[in-house]
Amino acid sequence: MKLEDLQRAAHGEPEAVAAVADALKRGATGELQAVTDLPPFEAARLILQLKPKRARKLLDMLPDAPSLALVAELDPWISEHLLDEKLQKRISRIAARLPVEDAADFLADTPEELKERALAEHPHQAALRTALDFREETAGAIMQRRLVAVPIGMNVGEAVAEIRARADRIDRLYTVYVVDAERRLLGFLKLRDLLLNPPETPLRDLVRMDAVSVSADTDREEVARLAERADLAMVPVVDAQGRLLGVVTTEDLLETEREEAAEDMMLMSGLDPDTSPADSPLQIVPRRLPWLAAGLIGSGTAALVVGSYEDALAEAAILATLIPIVMSLAGNAGIQASTVTVQALASGSYWAGDIFGRTLRELGGALLNGIAVALIVTLGIFVLSTIAEVPNPDLLALTAGLTLVAVMAQASVIGSLVPVILDKLKFDPAVATGVFITTSNDVIGVLIFFVIATTLYL
Structure with a gap:
């Protein structure tokens, strides 16, 4: 195959990918010699177009230098999934022949098993281990040692x-x-x-x-x-x-920046930052279940609050129709406020001296948004009362309106403050935008709703 054909395969053109896969299946590696002329990032893209079995064959046929450069271009979780026992041994032997500086730069982002293999075989093991012995997510862990x-x-x-x-x-x-x-x-x-x-x-x-x-x-x-x-x-x-x-x-x-954004996205979604698409079922459970359990505790607490007002619901069943609205808007308002704060903290644009003023601005914006949403819901209740029987629509509209203004205000204030508190406590503030904010605002929002409802409507 020509170099142009391999480049087309790297960009995902089906016919070119199929031709490469077929050559690998037949063991006709001689047809793929031009792959050594591909830049490492193009070769890595080609690897990602192939099934793991074929990708391993392609990597195995590459000479030492191109194979090392290709592995360096891949994300660590892909390398971990791709490199079987045979390839790990080969790559670790190649890395062991590199100078300490180059070996450290290469191994810094490779799977732990491969790193340990290369360390064991390197002639300057102590120096290499020292070069790699930096805490994750620090300058020492991401720096390059080749400089002038x-x-x-x-x-x-x-x-x-x-x-x-x-x-x-x-x-x-x-x-x-x-x-x-x-x-x-x-x-x-x-x-x-x-x-x-x-x-x-x-x-x-x-x-x-x-x-x-x-x-x-x-x-x-x-x-x-x-x-x-x-x-x-x-x-x-x-x-x-x-x-x-x-x-x-x-x-x-x-x-x-890319990795931090990906990590924050994971935390905001209630996932362990180490989660990857290559996770096995046994890895998925410990990386996701704790967050699901936290959400279960939060929703369970909200359910207990609702259950404690069983008599109120029995007296006015229509109140139950407002609970999803209250929980949804409280959660959304909290996530919006916390996301803005997390981004400010991450970019270094958060002004600690303006925390009081910023909280007031969030509160003011939340009150205005709450009033707008309350007017919409109030209008909806009055429209509904014209086509169906709604007991005391005036009081129900007032209850819903006041509740929405109150829950959106509290959710925005909590959402803007919690990430700052977590940051001060040396936790990743992105945690605030996930299960924590959503469940806490659900519980508080439902509680506010029933306090107002029992006071005004019943």
Whole structure:
């Protein structure tokens, strides 16, 4: 097959995908030699078009370097599902032949089993384990260790020669970092500093000393916010002594934002962040059941509240028709308010000093929305009373209207405050937009409804 055919298969064209699958089924790997000319991201897209059995065959036929690059392009959960025992052994042996820096960059996002295999086979196991031993979701966990750093004692000519000598290990060159003899970060140089100055110019005369850096244990979300505020293409990462460890690049930050958004979406949906499409039934249960159980507790509590007003419902059964409306609007109002707050916290635009003013604004908006919804429901009750028998429609409309204004107001206030409280307690505030807000507002909303109903309508 030609390279163009493989590219069409990578983009999901059915005939091209079928041709690749057929060649793999027949064992005619010679027809697919052009796959080695595909960029890693295209090869990864091709893998995703194939069934797992055929995908493993394709990966197995690739030479060492392309197969390693392809695995690096895949999401970890896909790699875990794709790599069988044979492929894991092969990939781990390839990774074990890499320098510590490259091996650490590759293994950082691979499945744990593959990581442990490669560690066991690597000749510099201790150094590699140290390089990988960073807490998840920190700068140290996502940084790249391939960078350009030159000693402060060099001049421009020597620095350029050093860069050229390491050209095969440099993917992109944005910034040249300047370090001391202990590899402590002193500053940085832009490429124009090296290109526009004579070779004999000492680096100490050119170095920019205002380098912005982060520690290895800085949360990756904070790194992304810092890079955005300072308009940085990459952020250097240092250890506790200020020694340069690596850099977090624009690509790393974009990947971080994607992963954080995916994680928040999982939490907002009541799912464990580790949930993936490849979960087996035995993995689905522990990752989803706790949230379902939490929802059950919340809905069960709401049911108890409703049950405690059984006499009221028996006296005026029409009240039961309003319960779904109250619970739905309370939950929706709470989710809207909490989602806005979570996004503000995630982007760094949350103004802690304005918390009182923001709460008042949420309350004001909720009251206006509540009045609008109350008018619609009130109108609906009066229209219904003209075509069916509705006991005391005036009082029922007043009850429904006041209830909706009250529950939407309380739900919005709770929704805007709970994420902030969770953030202060070092929990992910996205949890607030899931089961927590929905169930708490259901319970409180139903309670408010029956208090008002028993006071005004019965």
